[in-house]
Amino acid sequence: MASEVSLKNVDNACQTAEEFTKLYYKQLDNHRHLISKMYLDTGLLVWNGNGITGNDKIMKFLMDLPGSTHVLKTLDAQPIAESLVANKLTFLIQACGDVTYQNDNTRKHFQQTFLIVAVDSKWKIVSECFRLQVPHNS
Amino acid sequence: IGFDVAEDVALPAQQQSFLIEPAAQDFVRQFLAQYFAVYDSESRQSLMDAYHENATMSMTTSYLTHDIRNSPSTKLHQYLPNSRNILRITDRESRRRYLRTGKLQVVAFICDLPKTTHDLMGFAVDVLIYTPTMIMVSMNGVFKETASQGSRSFHRTFMIVPNNGGGFCIVNDMLFITNTTKEQEEKMFQSGVPAAAPTPVAATTSAPAPAPAP
Numbered sequence: 424m425a426s427e428v429s430l431k432n433v434d435n436a437c438q439t440a441e442e443f444t445k446l447y448y449k450q451l452d453n454h455r456h457l458i459s460k461m462y463l464d465t466g467l468l469v470w471n472g473n474g475i476t477g478n479d480k481i482m483k484f485l486m487d488l489p490g491s492t493h494v495l496k497t498l499d500a501q502p503i504a505e506s507l508v509a510n511k512l513t514f515l516i517q518a519c520g521d522v523t524y525q526n527d528n529t530r531k532h533f534q535q536t537f538l539i540v541a542v543d544s545k546w547k548i549v550s551e552c553f554r555l556q557v558p559h560n561s
Numbered sequence: 562i563g564f565d566v567a568e569d570v571a572l573p574a575q576q577q578s579f580l581i582e583p584a585a586q587d588f589v590r591q592f593l594a595q596y597f598a599v600y601d602s603e604s605r606q607s608l609m610d611a612y613h614e615n616a617t618m619s620m621t622t623s624y625l626t627h628d629i630r631n632s633p634s635t636k637l638h639q640y641l642p643n644s645r646n647i648l649r650i651t652d653r654e655s656r657r658r659y660l661r662t663g664k665l666q667v668v669a670f671i672c673d674l675p676k677t678t679h680d681l682m683g684f685a686v687d688v689l690i691y692t693p694t695m696i697m698v699s700m701n702g703v704f705k706e707t708a709s710q711g712s713r714s715f716h717r718t719f720m721i722v723p724n725n726g727g728g729f730c731i732v733n734d735m736l737f738i739t740n741t742t743k744e745q746e747e748k749m750f751q752s753g754v755p756a757a758a759p760t761p762v763a764a765t766t767s768a769p770a771p772a773p774a775p
Contacts, residue, residue: 430657437647437656469687469699472576489570497621497646501660501733504615507695507722517718517735521626526570532625534716534737536699538689550689552699556714556739558748559577559701560683 432502436514440500443539443546444518448493455485463542467550490525493533503538512541513549522555532556578686585691589698592721592729593686597679601704605672611731612664613722618671618734619645619660625740634711635740639675667734676707682752696721696729703741703749712741712749 450458459482467474468481475484495518503513516537521530534556538549580586599608612618622640645659661670680703690697699718706713720733741749 433657433660434653440647467581467689469579469689471573472579472685472687473573474579474581487570488572495648496623496626497644497737498648499619499621499645499735499737500647501617501619501735503720503733507720507732515718515720515733515735517621517716517737519621519623519716519737519739524572526572530626532739532742534701536716536718536735538697550697552687552689552718554685554687554699554701554716555575556701556716556742556745557575558683558703558745559575559685560680560748560752 429502429504432505432512435512436500436502436516439514439539439546440498440516440518443516443537444495444498447537448495451485452491452493456482458482458485461546461548463540463547463549466548468548469550469552471554488524492523493520494522495520508540514539575685578688580688580691582688582691585688585696585698588691589686589688589696593684593698593700594681597681600671601676601678603676606668608671609664609668612667612734613724613730613732614664615662616664616667616730616732616734617660617662618667618736620670620674620736620738621646622738625742628740630740634706634709636709636711637738637740640738643670675709677704678707679704680750680752683749694722703745705749712746714739714741714745 447461450461459478462478462481464478465476466478466481467476468484470484475481497519499517501515503515516539519534522533523530532555534554536552539546540549596611599605620640620643622637622644623646624637643659647656650656650659661667684700684702687699688696689699697718697720701716703712703714716737718735719731721729722732724730
C-alpha cells in the first residue's frame with residue numbers, strides 16, 4: 424500500500440507539473456531572457472541530443488533558437504522517491520505537444536521530460552530532455 | 562516596413578545520443594537491449610525483475626495534430642483508456658489510480674499493452690544522470706505493433722537505481738505513445754549498423770548485469 428505521504432506527493436507532482444509547464448512555456452515563448460532562473464546553476468539541457476550544462480550557457484543556447492510557440496497536448500508527472508534524492512522534493516514531468524518556430528512556421532511534434540527539484544521553496548530544473556519527433560536512424 | 566529580426570536562424574543539428582558520462586554508453590546499451598528483448602517477446606512477465614519493488618509507471622498517448630489518416634492501424638484505442646494525461650484527468654483519485662504503483666501493478670499493466678517490435682537501431686538515447694545511485698535515461702524511437710502492424714512513435718524515461726542483488730532496476734517509468742509521422746515510417750527499421758548501435762545481447766530473465774561503478 425502506498426503511504427499517505429507518497430499519495431500526497433502524487434497529487435503535488437501533478438499540480439506542480441501544471442503550474443511549472445504553464446510558466447516554463449510562457450517564459451520560453453514570450454520572455455525567454457528570463458528563463459535561466461528556472462534552472463539550477465548546474466542544470467542540464469539536452470536539446471535534440473545536444474547537451475548544455477549551466478544555466479548561463481542554457482540561456483545563451485535558448486536565446487539563439489528562433490522564436491517559438493508551444494502548444495501542450497499531454498502532460499504527466501511522477502514523484503521521485505525521497506530516499507533517492509536526499510529527501511528533496513523531486514518530480515519527473517513529461518510534456519508533449521506541438522511547437523512552431525518562427526524560421527519556417529511549420530508545426531513540429533515535440534516530447535520533453537523535466538526533472539525538477541524544490542530548492543528554498545522554488546522549483547528548479549535539474550535536467551531536461553527535449554526531442555522533436557523525427558527519424559533518428561542515420 | 563518590416564522588423565530587424567534574424568529570419569534565417571536555423572535549428573541546431575540533432576545528435577542521436579547524449580551521454581553525461583562516456584562510461585554510461587555500455588551500461589545503457591546493455592540495459593536497453595535486455596529490457597526490450599523481453600518487452601518485445603511473447604511474454605513480458607519476466608520484466609518483473611527489471612522493476613523496483615515500489616516502482617511507478619504511467620503512460621500518456623495522443624493523436625498527432627491534424628492527422629487525417631483513419632485506418633485501423635493508426636487507431637490508438639488500445640492506449641487511450643489508460644492515458645494519464647493530467648491536462649484532461651483532473652480529479653485527484655483518477656490521477657492516483659492511473660499511476661501504476663509497485664512492480665506487480667506496473668508489470669501487469671505492461672503485459673496488457675499491445676505486443677511490439679522496437680527499432681532498437683533507430684533509438685535516440687539521452688543519458689541525463691549517471692551516478693552510482695541513480696541513472697536517468699530518455700529514449701525516443703519507433704516500434705511496430707505485432708497484431709495491427711501499425712507503427713508508433715514513443716518517448717520514454719527510466720529512472721534506474723541499484724538493486725539489492727548487485728544489479729539495477731527501474732524505479733520510475735514514463736511512457737508517451739503516438740503515431741509515427743510519414744518521415745519516421747519511411748526510415749524505420751532501415752538502419753545499418755551505426756557505431757552507437759546496441760549490440761545484440763541474449764535476453765535474460767534476470768536483472769541487468771552490474772556495470773562498473775560510475
